[in-house]
Amino acid sequence: xxxxxxxxxxxxxSVGDRVTITCRASQVIGGYLAWYQQIPGTxxxxxxxxxxxxxxxxPSRFSGSGSGTDFTLTINSLQxxxxxxxxxxxxxxxxxxxxxxxxxxxx
Amino acid sequence: xxxxxxxxxxxxxxGGSLRLSCAASGxxxxxxxxxxxxxxxxxxxxxxxxxxxxxxxxxxxxxVKGRFTISRDNSKNTLFLQMHNMRAEDxxxxxxxxxxxxxxxxxxxxxxxxxxx
Numbered sequence: 001x002x003x004x005x006x007x008x009x010x011x012x013x014s015v016g017d018r019v020t021i022t023c024r025a026s027q028v029i030g031g032y033l034a035w036y037q038q039i040p041g042t043x044x045x046x047x048x049x050x051x052x053x054x055x056x057x058x059p060s061r062f063s064g065s066g067s068g069t070d071f072t073l074t075i076n077s078l079q080x081x082x083x084x085x086x087x088x089x090x091x092x093x094x095x096x097x098x099x100x101x102x103x104x105x106x107x
Numbered sequence: 108x109x110x111x112x113x114x115x116x117x118x119x120x121x122g123g124s125l126r127l128s129c130a131a132s133g134x135x136x137x138x139x140x141x142x143x144x145x146x147x148x149x150x151x152x153x154x155x156x157x158x159x160x161x162x163x164x165x166x167x168x169x170x171v172k173g174r175f176t177i178s179r180d181n182s183k184n185t186l187f188l189q190m191h192n193m194r195a196e197d198x199x200x201x202x203x204x205x206x207x208x209x210x211x212x213x214x215x216x217x218x219x220x221x222x223x224x
Contacts, residue, residue: 001169034210036152043202043217044144044152049210087152091209094157094166096142101151 002027004090006099012107019075021102023088028068032092035064035073038101039084047086048073080106109133109213111203116218123193125220129186129203134213137161137181142211143188145199155201156188170196193222 003026013019023033035048046055048064051071061076075082083106088099115127129141142157156177157166165177176189186203198221204211 032209036211038152043214044211045214046206046210046212049206049208049212055212085151089152089154089210095168096154096157096166098144098152098154 001095002029002090002097004088004097004099006086006088006102008102009100010103010105012105013078014107015078015080017078019078019082019104021073021086021088021104023066023071023073023099025069025071025090029090029092031067032090033064033066033071034089034091035062036087036089037082037084038087039081044087075104078104078106111205111213111215113201113203113215113218116201116220118221118223119193120224121194121222123222124189124191125193127188127190127201127218127220129188129215131184131186131203131205136179136184139205139207141179141186141203141205143177143186144202144204144211144214145197146202146217147196147199150199153199158186190220193220195222198222 005024031051033051036044038044052064063074065072085101085103110132112130143155158177162179174192178187200217202217204214206212
């Protein structure tokens with residue numbers, strides 16, 4: 001099975017900083033990569049699908065890139081409301097594996 | 108508006124069984140594959156199982172293969188997860204989820220299953 005590895009597992013940044021989270025698949029998954037945001041105590045929310053397509057209603061400071069095995073989620077100008085854990089997920093075929101998560105905090 | 112409402116969680120002893128349900132509304136249920144995703148306390152997301160729109164094809168994660176079954180009743184717009192031989196490590200919030208493009212743009216609120224003696 002394909003493994004999804006996220007890094008870092010946690011980070012602390014200042015409001016206004018640019019934050020980058022990476023996700024690596026152990027095999028090629030094409031562009032079938034999604035990013036989710038989970039604010040503490042809430043249900044996960046889809047941010048990006050197809051590696052780089054912003055889900056409707058998601059602020060434009062979020063962006064995704066990559067293909068094949070290496071993917072990136074970028075938050076331009078981090079805001080206080082972005083404190084959350086972020087997960088990547090492959091969905092090209094089962095198992096629809098999630099990455100281990102990246103916890104983002106404000107410095 | 109798409110709504111997914113899970114039910115059936117509760118406390119079960121190790122080795123016991125539990126059946127979760129997910130009532131769907133606001134979309135053509137039979138057209139969508141559905142999944143179950145779980146989250147153990149303080150841990151990350153784990154995909155558990157998926158089923159095709161027709162119900163003909165099912166998929167399972169390695170940690171639940173052989174113990175869990177997934178099914179759906181398209182006449183009642185309801186998804187099920189039957190869990191047998193449950194273990195302490197199955198303790199989690201269980202979410203049903205779906206999406207038109209494969210990624211999960213719709214999630215339920217979750218139901219908590221606790222395995223403990």
